[in-house]
Amino acid sequence: MQKQVTIIGSGIVGAVTAYYLSADPDLNVTIYDEGIGQATKNSAGIISPWLSKRRNQRWYQLAKAGAALYPEIVADTQMGYSVYQQAGTIVTREDPADLEALYQLALQRRADAPQMGTIEKLTAAEVADRIPLLTRAQPGVFVSGGARVDGDKFAHNLLKYAEKRNLVRHKGKVTLNEHGQLMTPHGQQNYDTLILAVGAWLKPLLLPMRMVAKVRPQKGQLIEFQLPETWADDVPVLMPEGERDFIPFTRSKLVVGATHENDQGYDLQVSPLVEEDLFASGQKLDANLTMDQISQVKVGTRAYTPDFSPFFGPIPDNPHILVASGLGSSGLTTGPMIGKLLADYVQTGHHDWNQYQLPVETYLEEAD
Template sequence: MEKRIAIIGGGIVGATAAYYLSTLPGSEQTKVTLFDDGTGQATTAAAGIISPWLSKRRNQRWYRLAKAGADLFPELIHDAQLGTDVYQQTGTIVTREVPTDLETLFDLAQERRHDAATMGTVTTLNAAEVQAKVPLLSRAQPGVFITGGARVDGAALVSGLLAKATQKNLTIRRERVSLDAQGQVLTSLGARQFDRVIIAAGAWLKELVAPLGINAAVRPQKGQLIELAVKDYPLNENMPVVMPEGERDFVPFGHGKLIVGATHEDDGKFNLAADPAVTADLLGSAQRLMADVTADNITGVRVGTRAYTADFAPFFGPIPDQEKFLVASGLGSSGLTTGPQVGRLLAGSALYGGTPDWSEYELPLTTYLTSSAE
């Protein structure tokens, strides 16, 4: 019998889940409907750095998940036949001013490289070598260069994955929906029942699961970044991403497009307005790396809403005692990296059922989801 699956939310988690639900064995007997109106989507706003290996975070579950996500990217991009405009391993350079800090970072990179093939090779570069790799910079610092680090265009990734899935079993509905206490999806065309519902609604999870009697401990955070039109280096379309110490990230996207960001504004919550003072501050960050850039170079400001949990860790899986519903949220500032792995796992669980053991990646869901009756 045909299985009907709904996905609420079409960011990186929902789009990757939709893609795998159209390709995994068993998908032939599945009909998938994705609901998303795109408001505030973090994925479309994101800068797009995939380079989790030198993170200072001590949470090993998060690291395993982020590493698995970074490993999955090349395979996903290949299988979905997406191009270098979507994802490219340009390499990432993490800079440090103090020589001993640079050595410590290099040692960590060497240690992590042993079980992280996607990292590629690791070298230290002096300031002149960094400058040569990223000619846009006018003030370079020495850094650790990781060849497997990548940049991804979140919006292009989502639209590429969804386009593939719609060729098979996916229908997309551009609308905001809600759930009722019976677990029906309330759409503009009326209430609809599904066999499984994947709620990949990012920062909006809390309001969606409230009618199910669930309290989700997730909070929103506003993030802004600026897009700049800068000198085009036709022979250097794959400039590495630069992650400077104590500064905003510097993400050259080729064809003269540069992204600088991002902010982390807890007070901003769901506010999607671009703030001129923040734009000026982000421009200041850009100017500290690239002296000749001015406000005239700014071509756009992107604003998105990240979802955070109290321990900054993502969570995902079937809701305990309500397994028809699968959730994902709390992907925070690294959701482009972890998102594809989360979406793939959720797709498998929605198709095949069972009780997945994902304890290598996350704490039990009851850490983040509680009954609102309690």
């Protein structure tokens, strides 16, 4: 008999999990999504974890593995360069000593991350040459394996791919009762395995089960420009020192962002002051940008844990309910690996995730 796997949330985690599970003909997979505030849809799209200063080794292993999965998934599903492209990333540093330290870190990290590709130390003029939009540049380190992804299109394509196999999609909000029964817009639904890939909304969803997820929401905004000029498809992403990230997408779309607003809860309003601040940051790099070229302001909600680490897996004492949350500001990078590991667990019933995370219990506690 086929098993019923139900996924809640169709962001990067839900979509990648559905993609991997779609290869299994013994499963019926259903996904529900309420369709609000999704971080994946509103993200900047930088995939380049290797030069991060974070000391968290578990996070790094997860992010490195996630970044390495993209080319495989993209090739398998035949997504084009408007969805994902390894155009390279440049991280800048003004101080020559800092630049050299960053370059050495890159060389060291590449020893066990061959997907980083070519590493080059660039002068300010060389950086400006690689990113013709810049009117002001700093020296930087170029990593050819760095990529940009359109999170919205990536997740959408995976869901479409899985729908051709064993996935059924529904729109709508679900809730759980105290026994973990699933209430959907179509009434109560049974499941063999339930996967809660709900990002920043895990806490309210689990509360009726008297379980508190240690996750808080963080608001993130970014601006998108539609520019009159076009540029080559392989212009790298810029992660400048002290300014917002600068992400030229294919041809004439430029993204500048993002903010990290910790005091706004689940608010999804665009704030004009923040828009101006993001614009000013973009203009410091490209003095020709104008406000009327802003085509969109995007707002999303990230999920954070107290130690900034993602967590995933079965909840204590219930192997049938899995959770994944806390992906923070690098969830497009870690998300594919988390989705793959969850799918593996559904199929095998086993896991050995110590290299990637602390036990899930660390992030879940009983309600008073």
